[in-house]
Amino acid sequence: MTQYGFYFDATRCTGCKTCEAACRDYHNLDLGTTFRHVYELEGGGWNQAEDGTWTTDSFTYYTSFACQHCDDPACMHVCPTGAMHKDENGIVSVDTGRCIGCGYCHMACPYDAPFVDRAKGHSVKCDGCKDRIAEGKQPMCVEACSMRALQFAPVDQLPEGERAAVAPLPDPELTKPNLYIKNCAAAHAVGDTSCRVANEAEVK
Amino acid sequence: MREATTMTRRTFAKAAGLAGLAAAGAGASSGLFGEAPKAFADEEASDEQIVYTHCHVNCGGACVLQCHVKDGELAYVESDTAGSSEFGGVQARACLRGRSIRRWLGSDERLNYPMKRVEGTKRGDGKYEQISWDEALDTIASEMKRIRETYGSESIFIQECSGVEQNIMMNNPFFRLSNLLGGEVTRYGSYSSASISFGAYPYVYGGSWGNRSFKTLQDGELVVMFGFSPNDMRMAGDGPGYDLAVAMEQKGVRVINIDPRRTETCTNLGAEWIPIVPGTDAALVAALAHELIANNLIDTEFVNKYVVGFNEDTMPEDAKGQHLSYYDYVKGTGYDMVEKTPEWASAITRIPAERISQLAQEIGTAKPCFICQGLGMQRHANGDNASRSVMALALMVGQVGKPGTTSGGTIGNGGIGLSSLPTGDNPVTVQFPQYLWPEAIRDGEKLTATHDGIKGADKLNVGIKMLINYGNNMMANQNGDINTTTDILRDESKCEFILQYDVAWTDSCNWADIVLPDLTPQETYSLSAAGECNDIAGIRFGQPLYEPKFERREIYEVCAELAERLGVGDEFTDGGLTREDWCRRQYDELVETVGDTYDMPTYDEGVAMGAFSYDIAPSMDNDPFIDDPEANPLTTVTGKAQIYSPEIAEMAKTWTLDESEKNAITAIPTYVPGPDSADDVTDEFPFQFVDFHHKCTTHSTYAHNPVVQEMAPFQAWINPIDAERMGISDLDTVRLTSAQGSMITQAKVTNRIMPGVIMHAQGSWHSAPAEGDRTDTGRCTNTLTSRQRNPISKGTGQHSLICAIEKVEE
Known part of the structure; x- marks a missing residue:
């Protein structure tokens, strides 16, 4: 089996969310729903000297991710009907005919990737734009990124990067995500609690 | 090279016998036009058509919208897929705003009837x-x-x-x-x-001069930006934010960004952020000059040859002997007689004195050094002077008019100059x-x-x-x-x-x-030139995505009908030309003008392609003024670059200002704290307030697109130290109040803003009753701003503002 995955060059990302916008548009997602998340993380603080001047050791960085099409997908393990499955390219997707919309996948995924579309009655999620991949195109998010920070390809063809081990993502050992990241200088390691999500309302 | 593989029936009819193409890389293409058309055969079989148009709403970008239209409706948007998709390649990729245009076109807030x-x-x-x-x-x-x-x-x-x-x-x-x-x-x-264009450039250089884009950056050089955030608001895939990121990665360029807010150049991209009190840039520059002088880092040879007014030697004859030079201002021997030490400036800018000294050392030793400014700074009180001061900094270290530099003003741009509809003589x-x-x-x-x-x-x-x-x-x-x-x-x-x-x-x-x-530009015939804020020579061709809906009508046809009613119909339409005819005529005239420089498609070929772009290679030449200032003088009264402007000196004698303005007309770019500056905060209005250009809109365009608002909300950014003091938590509803008005919005508690300052994305749509307390619930920052105007340009100084913030219980 081929395993596709994402590569994210965090050193180029400006948090513009064009990846997310392009995805929402192409997949015609309802307001309030998204397959891709752009987390803004910040930490550090400010210090005022006796003369009134300010210095800061604060930092801010973004991480953009969608479904990681994990080697060991939590969503698949909890799916009671087998609707959630991996295809021949390693892409995790929903067999909508089998899905009963129970929402277990949504609860199990540590990346908040699948969710239940109540109107459709089944789970929905990033499918790696597999129709476009079949036509030799790139996923919408990849093609949209003005900074060329995203790639999607069989993982052995992706540039070298660390396996999704950056805060606020969960420990990659949990599900073995197929997201490889070139970290930016401001990045903090998985599990670091000195930083906080600075755009909570935008990633709900 | 791109080929138009899918076309609408309309464009097919026009493009028959022609070919599509695009080019990226100046000089890399020739003879690309005139091939036989391809791949039109499937059109009848497919219910999906690609119609090209563009997003060009005054952010500076002109991004390609490759629209997939099904059954007369826009299904989804792709952007520029021609050219190189590699990092460093040229593609006018639309940002989140352009990519979200489908929801905007179908918005409930569209106007449908007169x-x-x-x-x-x-x-x-x-x-x-x-x-x-x-x-x-x-x-x-x-x-x-x-x-x-x-x-x-x-x-x-x-x-x-x-x-x-x-x-x-x-x-x-x-x-x-x-x-x-x-x-x-x-x-x-x-x-x-207004302030940089009419209060700075004319008096320093005789007009806009010496501006180069980030493409001029050299290996390992230093970029110093004052109040500029190209990665926040000019996000196009071929725009200046992209150019800067490419230079940082591929040329090892180092960037220092001086701004009250951590911009996106200082997040993942890793530029250094020096937080500064809003409106105090001219004070910082004076102290930098002090340190440049103290450490012999002034480019004396350059100053003597090209600059008026730095020191006594370079003053105009009639202004000599009066301690009117910038040097006298900085050394405390003229004007306010205060020496502009780093300690003096640190009390104003809140930047530590040692960082100011170090910055002067960095600027004074970096060759080349790219010193530039955005447009935010000049919209503060006395923004004319602030803008001129940064130009003066670039002049003092001789970093203008050469490769790897800009003017100390804005970054440069270049492209193909497409003429809009002729207006006739007024x-x-x-x-x-x-x-x-x-x-x-x-x-x-x-x-x-x-x-x-x-x-x-x-x-x-x-x-x-x-x-x-x-x-x-x-x-x-x-x-x-x-x-x-x-x-x-x-x-x-x-x-x-x-x-x-x-x-x-x-x-x-x-x-x-x-x-x-x-109609929006996507709903009618449109033609736009790239290169408004970047070095890209290109044209975007726009065709209507669908038939006009409701009773919406485009401006040309409407004005033609008005002209008819007023008896000038035939003159207006030049004998009956339509909007599409004008697109064709203006484009054909353009081809006649610059067709020898750029290999350009015919109009019909262009419509089929949607766009073409040429990357403009940066010039490695000095400006002619630098090569020979005697033979190629600037258009200032002295013919040189002016830190001291005789024109403004004259203006100071003859113009009158309102006392209340707290403005000053000074021939050198002194720091003048205008009204509503950091010095003016009170118990009632304890914060400085500045609005800024954010990724959520261009000005107020697209501001009510809900999908963009979800991704990039309008919020009041406040430092955690201030937020704690005011009892405000992240995402709280807050009221902002100034002497002018009051608005309700949402707080973003973030380290990205310096203490004492509140900043808020501008452009959201005002929503308030016309009478009563007129509280705005539309998050429109101009509810708060003032009619403050700058002394020389009479441009806006409204970004100097003080305000209060309080939590609102919902």
Whole structure:
């Protein structure tokens, strides 16, 4: 089996969310729903000297991710009907005919990737734009990124990067995500609690 | 090279026998046109068509929208897939705003029918009724005639447009029509850049000069940016933010960004952020000059040869011996007699003195050094001086006019100069500064040359009696101090007729007498040039995505009908040309002009391709003035670059300022803390407030697209130290209040803003009752801003502002 995955060059990302916008548009997602998340993380603080001047050791960085099409997908393990499955390219997707919309996948995924579309009655999620991949195109998010920070390809063809081990993502050992990241200088390691999500309302 | 593989039936008919192509890389293409068309065969079988148009709304970018249209509706958007997708390659990839245009085109807030204000109601009451196009156009035509006959052509004003700026039409049809009827009063300067364009460049360089794009950056060089955030608001895939990121990665360029807010250049990209108190840049520059002098880092040879006014030796003859040089200002031997030490500046800017000294060392030793500024700084009080001061910094270290530098002003751009619809000649020569249009309504003939910057006459002869707004949201959104502005508009004895012609019902519509529904540029024929903020030579061709909906109509056809009613129909249309005809004509003229320089497609080929782009290679030449200043003088009065401006020295003697303005006209760029500066905070208004350009909008365009708002909300950024003191948590609802007004918004508690400062994305749509306390719940920052204007340019100084913030219990 081929395993596709994402590569994210965090050193180029400006948090513009064009990846997310392009995805929402192409997949015609309802307001309030998204397959891709752009987390803004910040930490550090400010210090005022006796003369009134300010210095800061604060930092801010973004991480953009969608479904990681994990080697060991939590969503698949909890799916009671087998609707959630991996295809021949390693892409995790929903067999909508089998899905009963129970929402277990949504609860199990540590990346908040699948969710239940109540109107459709089944789970929905990033499918790696597999129709476009079949036509030799790139996923919408990849093609949209003005900074060329995203790639999607069989993982052995992706540039070298660390396996999704950056805060606020969960420990990659949990599900073995197929997201490889070139970290930016401001990045903090998985599990670091000195930083906080600075755009909570935008990633709900 | 790209081939147009899918075409609409309409474009196929026109493009038959022609070929599609695009080019990326100047000089890399030739003979690419004229091949046989391909891949049209599937069209009948497919229910999906690709129609090319673009997003060009005055952010500076001109991004390709490759629209997938099914059953007459836009299904989804791709962007530029021609050219190179590699990092460093050229593709005009649209940002989140352009990619979200499908929801915008289908927005509930679109205008669908002509409307008129209900008789017996006042402007601002918001009561409108649908009318026919005939009634609307009859009324507008008769008002044009009546007001021109009653008050003269100088009483008619056609407002700046932003949402449709830089395309083939802009608001030019109104100018074309008006000029056929006798002309109109015009403005000079723009809302965005008045102080740098009319208060700085002319006096330093004789006009815009020496600007180079980030493409000029050399290996390992230093970039110092004052109040510039290209990665926040110019996000196009071929834009300056992209160019800068490419240079940082591929050339090891180091960037220092001086700004009260951590911009996106200082997040993942890793530029260094030096937080500064808003409006104090000229003080920082004075201290940098102090340290450059102290450490022998002034480029003396350069200054002596090219610069006027740095020191006594370089002063104009008639200004010598009076301690009027910038050197005297910095050393404390002239002007306020205060030495501009790093300690002096640190108390003002809140930047540690040692960081100022170190920065001077870095700037003074970096060759080349790219010193530039954005447009935010010059919109503060005395922004003319702040803008000039950064140019002076670049001059002192000799870092202008050469590869790897810019002017100390903005970054440069270049492209193919596409002409918009010709406007004809305007016999009226009197002009007023753009920012003062409300005062031109209210005070009219009281506005004078030496107090208010009137050009072409000693004063206005008459106030504005007819206001034509097309493609803008100026009346109740994008102009300083909405409450004062709308008070002026409400008085129908002042401005007697107001037209608002736009694509959506903004609050500005509520102040109009007639409101007309426009097509967006994606719904009609459009043609735009790239290169407004970057070095890209390219043209974007736009075809309508679908037939017009409701009763929306585009500006050219509407003005043609007005022209017909006013007896100049044939002259207006030049014998019956349509909007599409003009696109073709202007493009064909362009090909005749620059077709030898660039391999350009025919108009029909261009329509099939949607766009073409050439990357412009940066010049490795010095400016001619640098090579030979005697033979190629600048157009300043001295022929040199001026830190001391004799023109401004004269102005200081002859112009008058209101005492209350706390402004000053100084021949050198001194630091003058204007009103509502950091020194002016009070217990009532303890914070400085600045609005900024954010990824959520371009000005107010797209501001009510809900999908963009979800991704990039309008919020008040406040430092955690201030938030804790004020009992405010992240995402709390808060009220911001200034002396001018009050608004409700949401707090973003973040380290990205320096303590003492609140910043808020600008552009959200004002929503407030016209009477009572007029609290705005639309998160529109101009509810708070003032009518503050700058002394030289008369451009806006409204970003100098103090405010209060309090938590609101929901």
